[in-house]
Amino acid sequence: MTRTPFVIRFCNATPKSGWIALGIFAAIAMLLLPALHLVLPPEHPLHVSAYVITLGGKIMCYAIVAVAMDLIWGHAGILSLGHGLFFALGGYVFGMYLMRQIGRDGSYQSDLPDFMVFLDWKELPWYWAGSDSFLWSLALVLIVPALIAYVFGYFAFRSRIKGVYFSIITQALTFAAMLLFFRNETGFGGNNGFTDFKRILGYGVTTPEMRVTLFALTALVLMATLLLGRYLVTAKFGRVLAAIRDSESRVMFLGYNPLHYKLAIWTLSAMLCAVAGALYVPQVGIINPGEMSPANSIEIAIWVAVGGRGTLIGPVIGAAIVNLSKSYFTMAFPEYWLFFLGALFVGVTLWLPDGVVGLWKRIQARRVA
Amino acid sequence: MNAVTENRHDQEWLGGTSIGHLKRHGEVDLSHRVILYLEDISVSFDGFKALNNLHLTIDAGELRCIIGPNGAGKTTMMDVITGKTRSDAGRCFFGQTIDLSTLSEAEIAHAGIGRKFQKPTIFENLSVFENLELALKTDKRARVSLFAWLGDDQRDKITDTLKQIRLDKGVGGADRPAGLLSHGQKQWLEIGMLLMQDPKLLLLDEPVAGMTDDETERTAELFKSLAGKHSLVVVEHDMAFIEQLGGKVTVLHEGAVLAEGDLATVQNDERVIEVYLGR
Numbered sequence: 001m002t003r004t005p006f007v008i009r010f011c012n013a014t015p016k017s018g019w020i021a022l023g024i025f026a027a028i029a030m031l032l033l034p035a036l037h038l039v040l041p042p043e044h045p046l047h048v049s050a051y052v053i054t055l056g057g058k059i060m061c062y063a064i065v066a067v068a069m070d071l072i073w074g075h076a077g078i079l080s081l082g083h084g085l086f087f088a089l090g091g092y093v094f095g096m097y098l099m100r101q102i103g104r105d106g107s108y109q110s111d112l113p114d115f116m117v118f119l120d121w122k123e124l125p126w127y128w129a130g131s132d133s134f135l136w137s138l139a140l141v142l143i144v145p146a147l148i149a150y151v152f153g154y155f156a157f158r159s160r161i162k163g164v165y166f167s168i169i170t171q172a173l174t175f176a177a178m179l180l181f182f183r184n185e186t187g188f189g190g191n192n193g194f195t196d197f198k199r200i201l202g203y204g205v206t207t208p209e210m211r212v213t214l215f216a217l218t219a220l221v222l223m224a225t226l227l228l229g230r231y232l233v234t235a236k237f238g239r240v241l242a243a244i245r246d247s248e249s250r251v252m253f254l255g256y257n258p259l260h261y262k263l264a265i266w267t268l269s270a271m272l273c274a275v276a277g278a279l280y281v282p283q284v285g286i287i288n289p290g291e292m293s294p295a296n297s298i299e300i301a302i303w304v305a306v307g308g309r310g311t312l313i314g315p316v317i318g319a320a321i322v323n324l325s326k327s328y329f330t331m332a333f334p335e336y337w338l339f340f341l342g343a344l345f346v347g348v349t350l351w352l353p354d355g356v357v358g359l360w361k362r363i364q365a366r367r368v369a
Numbered sequence: 370m371n372a373v374t375e376n377r378h379d380q381e382w383l384g385g386t387s388i389g390h391l392k393r394h395g396e397v398d399l400s401h402r403v404i405l406y407l408e409d410i411s412v413s414f415d416g417f418k419a420l421n422n423l424h425l426t427i428d429a430g431e432l433r434c435i436i437g438p439n440g441a442g443k444t445t446m447m448d449v450i451t452g453k454t455r456s457d458a459g460r461c462f463f464g465q466t467i468d469l470s471t472l473s474e475a476e477i478a479h480a481g482i483g484r485k486f487q488k489p490t491i492f493e494n495l496s497v498f499e500n501l502e503l504a505l506k507t508d509k510r511a512r513v514s515l516f517a518w519l520g521d522d523q524r525d526k527i528t529d530t531l532k533q534i535r536l537d538k539g540v541g542g543a544d545r546p547a548g549l550l551s552h553g554q555k556q557w558l559e560i561g562m563l564l565m566q567d568p569k570l571l572l573l574d575e576p577v578a579g580m581t582d583d584e585t586e587r588t589a590e591l592f593k594s595l596a597g598k599h600s601l602v603v604v605e606h607d608m609a610f611i612e613q614l615g616g617k618v619t620v621l622h623e624g625a626v627l628a629e630g631d632l633a634t635v636q637n638d639e640r641v642i643e644v645y646l647g648r
């Protein structure tokens with residue numbers, strides 16, 4: 001038997017039904033909705049508003065984060081409560097590029113971003129070097145979070161820090177980063193963060209065309225993330241992760257070094273979050289240290305729990321359900337949102353241990369029986 | 370795979386870990402026909418001596434049984450050999466050249482020592498087949514596992530082992546989750562995982578606990594067929610099983626060797642009788 005080419009094995013990792021679902025999703029997210037937004041006039045009943053496009057794009061960014069979280073929590077059993085940090089870092093790195101693209105159109109008409117003029121800085125800090133380059137910024141979106149995740153993960157996993165201890169340390173990490181970014185002197189705009197973006201590659205960031213481009217791009221990245229995740233968890237690599245989740249010491253006696261496996265999936269997960277953050281910032285138009293708040297990272301875990309841990313598609317559904325309810329609640333009864341979120345989490349933990357996907361499977365099983 | 374590339378893989382794999390004892394790695398040196406040599410091993414837990422100047426020599430290809438009352442230190446001895454517990458004093462050699470006290474758990478596994486735990490530890494959420502697949506002797510680095518796939522010969526090897534441990538049939542066959550197996554079947558699966566690693570030395574801690582008489586008998590047959598090509602150290606309480614195995618028997622008591630010889634000899638030893646009956 002000859003070796004099956006990698007591309008074929010990659011594609012086979014996702015079942016046919018998955019490919020069909022992705023095809024339908026692609027047609028809707030990349031053709032239908034953009035067309036309904038761009039082509040139809042606003043008064044047409046089928047017109048899709050800018051609000052819907054932006055909300056959809058935002059939720060897809062969250063969905064990418066949820067899948068990244070599922071890879072590390074659902075499949076490797078490592079609960080990170082600091083994933084909001086990597087999301088925010090990706091957002092900040094791309095936000096630096098967006099700030100540079102404002103050029104002299106800011107309120108102070110300076111080459112420097114407004115907040116630096118306000119601080120009376122005369123030149124860019126060294127770490128802003130190259131931030132006017134689109135490609136360099138894209139590279140940094142991946143490199144910076146990867147580096148931080150790798151170094152942090154190396155020391156944490158090497159010291160065999162596990163379970164709740166690991167979760168607490170990741171919370172502390174994102175909290176510390178938030179405090180750092182709140183300071184004006186750090187050079188990332190303090191508590192206002194970055195906003196008032198104007199352009200990407202010279203094209204207006206608030207135009208309908210740019211809006212649907214970012215929307216379609218986010219859909220593409222989400223689909224790619226799902227395919228990649230599916231490949232990883234069906235490859236031998238994924239089975240070793242599942243084995244580590246079951247019994248790490250047994251894995252070691254079989255001759256595997258769990259450190260490298262955990263580090264690989266942890267770093268990849270952080271990078272996926274960063275990509276999502278970079279896509280999120282131009283669509284939402286703002287990034288500030290609030291994204292690094294411990295509560296944000298906890299919410300990510302709730303999306304995954306609601307959708308169903310270890311199912312890849314479940315977290316996407318969970319992110320959508322929670323965030324759609326959030327947009328509804330924060331408009332209708334803003335003061336009750338956190339109560340609802342808490343109740344949802346408790347309810348899911350008590351009655352739906354496998355989340356929405358688990359419920360669906362149970363219903364299917366009952367229908368067959 | 371020929372021996373040279375296999376060696377290189379071993380070394381690359383070890384290069385990824387922090388401990389650098391590469392020189393000593395490679396083939397186990399059996400020039401004096403001894404595969405395991407324990408000298409003066411002592412382990413204490415909070416002052417309590419679990420192992421007390423333990424001496425033990427296992428010949429290459431031997432099938433050795435270890436018996437002894439509860440708490441004699443049998444499991445602790447295996448912990449020391451596999452690197453799970455470090456001895457306070459003494460030396461522990463695999464072959465002539467490999468000093469086990471300097472290697473990590475994973476490195477010891479790679480050197481060729483496989484272990485079955487007293488409490489069966491299999492991966493409950495993986496299928497029977499996948500449990501064996503993970504145990505398969507192959508390159509186990511993360512970046513290789515990303516692209517790894519099972520070749521025909523590896524599949525055959527898993528299929529053969531499945532037959533050997535009789536888990537190829539029954540509801541779901543090799544695809545059933547390992548967590549659903551009976552206790553005896555779990556024991557066999559773990560033995561199968563040991564076989565997949567193709568270790569030179571097998572350490573088996575109470576392998577037939579929870580098995581039916583029939584299963585026990587078949588396990589004895591299996592072990593006897595493995596001896597010669599592999600070396601086995603079997604810890605058991607089940608005397609009928611030890612009799613079936615028929616190898617040399619070592620009696621441990623309070624962390625040291627009390628008697629050694631064939632089963633009939635040690636069973637007639639005054640001190641052994643006292644230890645077993647005097648409780």
Ligand SMILES: Nc1ncnc2c1ncn2[C@@H]1O[C@H](COP(=O)(O)OP(=O)(O)OP(=O)(O)O)[C@@H](O)[C@H]1O
Pocket residue numbers: 414419437438439440441442443444445446487
């Ligand atoms: N981690 C530990 N901490 C403290 N004491 C320990 C530890 N491990 C073992 N012991 C003690 O060391 C002694 C030897 O234990 P060990 O498990 O080796 O006995 P054993 O011969 O395997 O017994 P059994 O037949 O019951 O399995 C026991 O008294 C046990 O309580």
Ligand SMILES: [Mg+2]
Pocket residue numbers: 443444445487574
């Ligand atoms: Mg024991």
